[in-house]
Amino acid sequence: MHGRHLSSVLVRVGSTQLLIDCGEATQFQLSASRYKPGKLSTILISHLHGDHWYGLPGLLASLSLAGRTRRLQIVGPDELEGVLRRIPGLKEDELAYPIDFISTNSSDSLNLKKGIRISWAALDHGVPCVGYRIEEPGGEGNLDVDKARSFGVVDFQDYQRLKDGQSVENKLGQEISPSEVISPGKPGRVFAYVSDTRPCENGIMLGRNAQLLMHEATFMEDMRSRAEATGHSTALDAARVAKQARAARLLLTHFSARYEDAEIVALEAQTVFPNTSAAVELAPEAVEELAERI
Amino acid sequence: MHGRHLSSVLVRVGSTQLLIDCGEATQFQLSASRYKPGKLSTILISHLHGDHWYGLPGLLASLSLAGRTRRLQIVGPDELEGVLRRIPGLKEDELAYPIDFISTNSSDSLNLKKGIRISWAALDHGVPCVGYRIEEPGGEGNLDVDKARSFGVVDFQDYQRLKDGQSVENKLGQEISPSEVISPGKPGRVFAYVSDTRPCENGIMLGRNAQLLMHEATFMEDMRSRAEATGHSTALDAARVAKQARAARLLLTHFSARYEDAEIVALEAQTVFPNTSAAVELAPEAVEELAERI
Numbered sequence: 152m153h154g155r156h157l158s159s160v161l162v163r164v165g166s167t168q169l170l171i172d173c174g175e176a177t178q179f180q181l182s183a184s185r186y187k188p189g190k191l192s193t194i195l196i197s198h199l200h201g202d203h204w205y206g207l208p209g210l211l212a213s214l215s216l217a218g219r220t221r222r223l224q225i226v227g228p229d230e231l232e233g234v235l236r237r238i239p240g241l242k243e244d245e246l247a248y249p250i251d252f253i254s255t256n257s258s259d260s261l262n263l264k265k266g267i268r269i270s271w272a273a274l275d276h277g278v279p280c281v282g283y284r285i286e287e288p289g290g291e292g293n294l295d296v297d298k299a300r301s302f303g304v305v306d307f308q309d310y311q312r313l314k315d316g317q318s319v320e321n322k323l324g325q326e327i328s329p330s331e332v333i334s335p336g337k338p339g340r341v342f343a344y345v346s347d348t349r350p351c352e353n354g355i356m357l358g359r360n361a362q363l364l365m366h367e368a369t370f371m372e373d374m375r376s377r378a379e380a381t382g383h384s385t386a387l388d389a390a391r392v393a394k395q396a397r398a399a400r401l402l403l404t405h406f407s408a409r410y411e412d413a414e415i416v417a418l419e420a421q422t423v424f425p426n427t428s429a430a431v432e433l434a435p436e437a438v439e440e441l442a443e444r445i
Numbered sequence: 446m447h448g449r450h451l452s453s454v455l456v457r458v459g460s461t462q463l464l465i466d467c468g469e470a471t472q473f474q475l476s477a478s479r480y481k482p483g484k485l486s487t488i489l490i491s492h493l494h495g496d497h498w499y500g501l502p503g504l505l506a507s508l509s510l511a512g513r514t515r516r517l518q519i520v521g522p523d524e525l526e527g528v529l530r531r532i533p534g535l536k537e538d539e540l541a542y543p544i545d546f547i548s549t550n551s552s553d554s555l556n557l558k559k560g561i562r563i564s565w566a567a568l569d570h571g572v573p574c575v576g577y578r579i580e581e582p583g584g585e586g587n588l589d590v591d592k593a594r595s596f597g598v599v600d601f602q603d604y605q606r607l608k609d610g611q612s613v614e615n616k617l618g619q620e621i622s623p624s625e626v627i628s629p630g631k632p633g634r635v636f637a638y639v640s641d642t643r644p645c646e647n648g649i650m651l652g653r654n655a656q657l658l659m660h661e662a663t664f665m666e667d668m669r670s671r672a673e674a675t676g677h678s679t680a681l682d683a684a685r686v687a688k689q690a691r692a693a694r695l696l697l698t699h700f701s702a703r704y705e706d707a708e709i710v711a712l713e714a715q716t717v718f719p720n721t722s723a724a725v726e727l728a729p730e731a732v733e734e735l736a737e738r739i
Contacts, residue, residue, distance in 0.1 A: 156473075175503040176470040179450075199533040201506045209469040212495045230533065237531055239493040239524065 155413075156432060157202045158405060160365065161186055162342055164267050164287055171195045171283060171344045177206035178213050184433050189219055193263065195271075196227030197346060198280035199234070212240045215247045222249050226269070228279045229256040255281045266339075272357055274348035277382040282348065284357045287339030292329075299332040343398070346405050349379060350388035358396035365430065366392055367405035371419050374407070386416045390423035401427040449707075450726060451496045452699060454659065455480055456636055458561050458581055465489045465577055465638050471500035472507050478727050483513055487557065489565075490521030491640060492574035493528070506534045509541045516543045520563070522573050523550040549575045560633075566651055568642035571676040576642065578651045581633030593626045637692070640699050643673060644682035652690035659724065660686055661699035665713050668701075680710045684717035695721040 157174020266288025303321030346367035369383035451468020560582025597615030640661035663677035
């Protein structure tokens with residue numbers, strides 16, 4: 152363990168808080184952080200190996216004890232709903248709030264309120280396992296009023312129509328389309344979580360142009376055959392995925408307990424993808440990348 | 446939480462290690478202690494409220510990952526076996542070691558090797574819940590050879606028969622019984638764990654003449670009505686149970702998070718049962734009471 156706990160990442164997009172995976176003792180780590188478990192709207196589970204979800208029963212029960220009545224979304228493999236609902240304490244009549252289960256087997260994305268989009272795709276881990284991609288909504292473009300005037304559009308109501316995506320006619324009867332006078336909106340930022348897995352095409356797809364790609368690096372290159380045998384990645388694997396995905400930044404996670412210091416794992420990845428770091432427990436980096444924008 | 450973790454107590458009797466209850470994160474606390482989880486022979490679960498067993502899946506899976514092949518005993522309510530075996534990662538073909546489940550519903554005691562006896566009885570907690578009593582084997586009595594000689598028993602083989610519990614004849618043909626020449630053995634020590642429960646007769650029975658009675662004191666006297674409503678005890682309740690049971694020492698546990706300092710809970714109990722203290726995480730007291738004797 153070397154002081155590291157099991158997998159769980161809190162992602163905040165504006166006021167929306169999501170949790171990805173929930174290893175044992177996640178609720179205690181959450182309590183030790185500055186985030187309130189009660190504010191979680193959605194929990195995403197990658198797969199059903201214990202180190203990624205054995206903390207979920209305790210968190211769900213504690214939310215109920217703390218008085219939650221608001222609906223909670225849980226996204227995960229088909230089997231998860233049945234597994235959780237058979238655990239004493241988590242039955243429908245035992246929890247004070249309802250849960251919507253969204254199966255990663257029968258859908259591939261979910262649109263939250265405020266334009267937040269979550270999509271997922273199968274990874275290569277030997278058991279059903281998905282990686283997640285979380286996208287902020289893009290920013291709205293700005294209407295260039297001077298330009299619109301120069302095109303002969305002067306009516307305030309026409310400006311509003313253009314902002315709403317409609318074309319308008321100018322005084323000469325010419326059609327002016329929004330793209331002629333509205334700058335393209337800034338695209339929303341992307342966070343991708345790709346764990347546990349061997350390096351794979353879907354990992355690249357999920358991390359495409361991400362501001363932050365969190366990828367597992369259970370092993371270093373000297374343990375390549377063990378990584379392949381157990382369905383995991385080396386640090387170099389993760390670096391290559393980040394490079395091919397053209398991600399801006401790579402954050403490594405899920406280190407084998409054999410590595411006392413995760414920094415040496417990150418050093419290996421930096422030889423291929425310089426903007427790499429090793430995730431640190433309770434550090435706000437994964438969160439801050441996406442926060443306070445919308 | 447106030448830094449306190451959930452319920453779990455390690456009991457060591459000679460080289461035998463038992464765990465009673467297993468709240469979330471118990472495996473991490475065990476790793477932080479000087480005891481090796483791999484040495485556990487038996488796990489006793491009082492009831493299926495999450496704070497007493499949500500750490501069991503993680504511990505069981507970790508024992509398997511750590512290479513355990515030795516059989517493990519789990520004592521608990523009927524429902525526990527089915528609940529655990531349906532959890533991904535804990536199925537029979539997923540764990541590297543076999544588990545013997547012993548139902549507290551259909552039996553009332555278990556004799557371990559080396560003369561260690563575990564018995565249980567129903568508590569009063571609103572759901573099926575048992576308290577446990579763990580007894581060391583008693584010490585063997587000593588043959589008083591001088592006394593035997595004075596009774597006319599001089600044959601070495603007769604001494605052995607007396608030690609084995611048989612009567613012998615002396616030179617005059619009189620029958621000499623073991624109790625006439627062998628001192629009574631020192632009784633084995635007793636540890637009792639009574640949690641969660643309202644104060645009850647079975648709690649007194651389990652703690653009878655115990656060297657150490659660990660009893661829950663979720664509340665203090667000012668919260669008596671809440672204790673009764675939720676199936677718990679106050680500190681005074683626990684003290685009265687200890688007094689009636691003629692226990693030597695009372696160790697309080699399972700404090701409500703409202704009490705930042707458990708010492709004030711112990712102070713209340715001391716007014717009725719002076720030899721009371723509040724359990725401290727990772728303190729070896731519950732263990733040492735029973736250790737290094739056999």
